[in-house]
Amino acid sequence: MDDKQAMHAMSIDDAYHVERTLARGPSGVTELVSIDGNGPFVRKKIPSPLAQRNVWAVLSACQSNRLPRVEATYELPDRFVIVYDYVPGSTLAQIVEENGRLAPNVAVQLIDQICEAVQELHQHGVIHRDITPANIILARDGAHLIDFGIARVWSASSNRSRDTTALGTYGFASPEQYGFAKTDARSDVFSLGRLLGFMLTGVYPDASDYEQRLADDAAVPARLRTVIGYACAFEPSKRPQSVQEFRQALFSQSNPPMPNASSANPPSPSTTNDVTSASRLFRRLHLSKRAIVLWSIVGAALVVAAIAGGIVLAGQLGIIGSATSPDSSTQSSSQSTDKADGGHSSNGSGTDNANGTGGVVGTDGADGDNQDTVTDNPLKIVESGWSADQQGYVHYAFALRNTSKTQQVQYPQITITGRAKDGSIVFSQTQALNMAFPNQTVYDAGQAGEGTAPETVDFTVLNPDTYNVAKAQGTAAFPISGISKIDNRDGGTTFNGEVRAVADGFKPSDGQQIKISLVLRNAQNAIIYGDIAFVDWPGNGRSTPFSITVYDLPKYVSYDLYAQIW
Structure with a gap:
C-alpha cells in the first residue's frame, strides 16, 4: 500500500464515529460505529496477517438474512477492516444459561434457521468450523450465525489429508478439527448436531451429565436423539453428507440407522474439569478467546423484551494436541537456561x-x-x-x-x-x-x-x-x-x-x-x-x-x- 492509498483508507476509517469498543484481543478490535447518522454497524479491525480476506469476500456474496450483511471492507497499513450490520440482543449461550433447556419444538425451529445460514455458506464454498451457542444471535427474525474467525474457503477437490492446526470449541468441534482428517462441510454438520443437543439438554456436550440428559425421553424425543447421533458420528462418512441431508433427517418421520450420540467424542483437550456454565464460552485449542461482539434478542419462536437494560424472556422459551510421528530429520533450535514461572x-x-x-x-x-x-x-x-x-x-x-x-x-x-x-x-x-x-x-x-x-x-x-x-x-x-x-x-x-x-x-x-x-x-x-x-x-x-x-x-x-x- 503506497502513501496515497493509505491516506485514502484512513480518510474512510475516520469517517466512522466510534460509539463504543465491543472487544479487543489478539484477533483485533471490534467497535460499534455509525456514519453520517446511519447505523449502528459493527467494525472489525483484524491484524493483516490474521485476516481471512477470501472468507469475507465470499460472505459479501451470500444472500441469507441469517448471516452478517457486509457493508464495506477496506485496508489500512496494518489492518484489514470489515463493517457489517449490527443485531442487538443475546447469544444462545446466554439464553440457555439463564433459562435452561429449550422445548423441542423451539430447538428444532432454531436449528433449522441456523442450517439455513450454514447451507448458504457451503453453497459459496465456506465452512464455518465454530458453530457454538456463543456464536448464535437470536433476533426478532430468528437465529443469526456470527464469528468467522476460523472459517475457511473449502473445496471438495482439495487433496489435503488434514488441516493446518487444531481449531474450534471443544464439545462442538468435529473430530477432524483435532487432526484426524481435513475439515469439510460434514464438520459443520457435526457441530449442528452438538448444538441441537445443547439446546435440548441445557448443558454443554463435555459436561459430565450431558449423556444422561440426552437419554432422558422426557426432555429429548427419541427421534431427535437419533438425529443427533447421526450428525455426530465420529467418521464423517457416517454422518449426513450435507446440511440439506441433516435437515431432511430432522423433519423425516423415519429414523435413519446411526451410532449412539455419544460415540463421536474426540479426545479430551486435557482437562478433567466439567463445563456446565454458559459463562465459560471459550474452550479453544489455538488462537483463543475471540470476543463475542454481537448481542441479540430471542424472537420468532422466542420472544423477549429489553427492560431497564436487562433482557426479559417470554413466549415459548423452554418449559423448563496429537500428531503423527515425525521422520528422522527432526529439527530443533538452541535452548536457554531461563525457566518459565510454574515450569x-x-x-x-x-x-x-x-x-x-x-x-x-x-x-x-x-x-x-x-x-x-x-x-x-x-x-x-x-x-x-x-x-x-x-x-x-x-x-x-x-x-x-x-x-x-x-x-x-x-x-x-x-x-x-x-x-x-x-x-x-x-x-x-x-x-x-x-x-x-x-x-x-x-x-x-x-x-x-x-x-x-x-x-x-x-x-x-x-x-x-x-x-x-x-x-x-x-x-x-x-x-x-x-x-x-x-x-x-x-x-x-x-x-x-x-x-x-x-x-x-x-x-x-x-x-x-x-x-x-x-x-x-x-x-x-x-x-x-x-x-x-x-x-x-x-x-x-x-x-x-x-x-x-x-x-x-x-x-x-x-x-x-x-x-x-x-
Missing part, C-alpha cells in the same frame, strides 16, 4: 533423536514507521524448537521473555515462518499469547504448516501495540506439581499434573483459564516438540489437575510442563 521438568522414556539440526531463533520484529507500536520491544525469544511429522506438519514450542521490570504486555504475538532449502517461504502464521507479566518467561506451543515440511523455522516477535503495553497492576504465577507420564494401551502418552494459581494483585476475568504447555527435549536439552491444553481458573491459591494425551511422539529424553494465564 516443571522430568526425564522422558524415549531416546534422543540424534539427527536433529539447529533451527533459527527469531529476533524482535519491527513495524517500520508505525507509531501505534512500541519502538523498544521488551519481548525476547530465549528458546525455541520444532519437529516436522511424516505429513509435513510442524510441532513447535518457544519461550518468550518479557525483559521489562515494570511493564506488562497483553496479547504478545509471534510470527512462525517455515522456509524451504532455497529460502522460499513454505508457511507463515502468527501465534498470540494472553499476557507476559514483568520479568516473566512464558512457554507456548502449537502446530503450524500446510503439510510441506520446511528446512528451517523462524520465530519472530512482533512489536506490541502501544495500548497493549502498560504498567503491571499485578502478576500471576502457576507452579506445577505431581507430574506423571502414563503410556496408554492405545499407543498414546498421557502427561498429568496439577497446577496452582497464585495471583498477586491480578484479578482474573469471568471464564479465565490457564494454558498448559508440554515441551519435549532431546539429549542436548533442545526443544523438539510442543503441545497445549487448557484448564479453568481454580481460584487464587487453589490447584486443579490436568492431563495432556498425545500420540506418535518423536524420540525424546525429557519433558517440561509450563503454565500461563489464558
Whole structure:
C-alpha cells in the first residue's frame, strides 16, 4: 500500500464515529460505529496477517438474512477492516444459561434457521468450523450465525489429508478439527448436531451429565436423539453428507440407522474439569478467546423484551494436541537456561533423536514507521524448537521473555515462518499469547504448516501495540506439581499434573483459564516438540489437575510442563 492509498483508507476509517469498543484481543478490535447518522454497524479491525480476506469476500456474496450483511471492507497499513450490520440482543449461550433447556419444538425451529445460514455458506464454498451457542444471535427474525474467525474457503477437490492446526470449541468441534482428517462441510454438520443437543439438554456436550440428559425421553424425543447421533458420528462418512441431508433427517418421520450420540467424542483437550456454565464460552485449542461482539434478542419462536437494560424472556422459551510421528530429520533450535514461572521438568522414556539440526531463533520484529507500536520491544525469544511429522506438519514450542521490570504486555504475538532449502517461504502464521507479566518467561506451543515440511523455522516477535503495553497492576504465577507420564494401551502418552494459581494483585476475568504447555527435549536439552491444553481458573491459591494425551511422539529424553494465564 503506497502513501496515497493509505491516506485514502484512513480518510474512510475516520469517517466512522466510534460509539463504543465491543472487544479487543489478539484477533483485533471490534467497535460499534455509525456514519453520517446511519447505523449502528459493527467494525472489525483484524491484524493483516490474521485476516481471512477470501472468507469475507465470499460472505459479501451470500444472500441469507441469517448471516452478517457486509457493508464495506477496506485496508489500512496494518489492518484489514470489515463493517457489517449490527443485531442487538443475546447469544444462545446466554439464553440457555439463564433459562435452561429449550422445548423441542423451539430447538428444532432454531436449528433449522441456523442450517439455513450454514447451507448458504457451503453453497459459496465456506465452512464455518465454530458453530457454538456463543456464536448464535437470536433476533426478532430468528437465529443469526456470527464469528468467522476460523472459517475457511473449502473445496471438495482439495487433496489435503488434514488441516493446518487444531481449531474450534471443544464439545462442538468435529473430530477432524483435532487432526484426524481435513475439515469439510460434514464438520459443520457435526457441530449442528452438538448444538441441537445443547439446546435440548441445557448443558454443554463435555459436561459430565450431558449423556444422561440426552437419554432422558422426557426432555429429548427419541427421534431427535437419533438425529443427533447421526450428525455426530465420529467418521464423517457416517454422518449426513450435507446440511440439506441433516435437515431432511430432522423433519423425516423415519429414523435413519446411526451410532449412539455419544460415540463421536474426540479426545479430551486435557482437562478433567466439567463445563456446565454458559459463562465459560471459550474452550479453544489455538488462537483463543475471540470476543463475542454481537448481542441479540430471542424472537420468532422466542420472544423477549429489553427492560431497564436487562433482557426479559417470554413466549415459548423452554418449559423448563496429537500428531503423527515425525521422520528422522527432526529439527530443533538452541535452548536457554531461563525457566518459565510454574515450569516443571522430568526425564522422558524415549531416546534422543540424534539427527536433529539447529533451527533459527527469531529476533524482535519491527513495524517500520508505525507509531501505534512500541519502538523498544521488551519481548525476547530465549528458546525455541520444532519437529516436522511424516505429513509435513510442524510441532513447535518457544519461550518468550518479557525483559521489562515494570511493564506488562497483553496479547504478545509471534510470527512462525517455515522456509524451504532455497529460502522460499513454505508457511507463515502468527501465534498470540494472553499476557507476559514483568520479568516473566512464558512457554507456548502449537502446530503450524500446510503439510510441506520446511528446512528451517523462524520465530519472530512482533512489536506490541502501544495500548497493549502498560504498567503491571499485578502478576500471576502457576507452579506445577505431581507430574506423571502414563503410556496408554492405545499407543498414546498421557502427561498429568496439577497446577496452582497464585495471583498477586491480578484479578482474573469471568471464564479465565490457564494454558498448559508440554515441551519435549532431546539429549542436548533442545526443544523438539510442543503441545497445549487448557484448564479453568481454580481460584487464587487453589490447584486443579490436568492431563495432556498425545500420540506418535518423536524420540525424546525429557519433558517440561509450563503454565500461563489464558
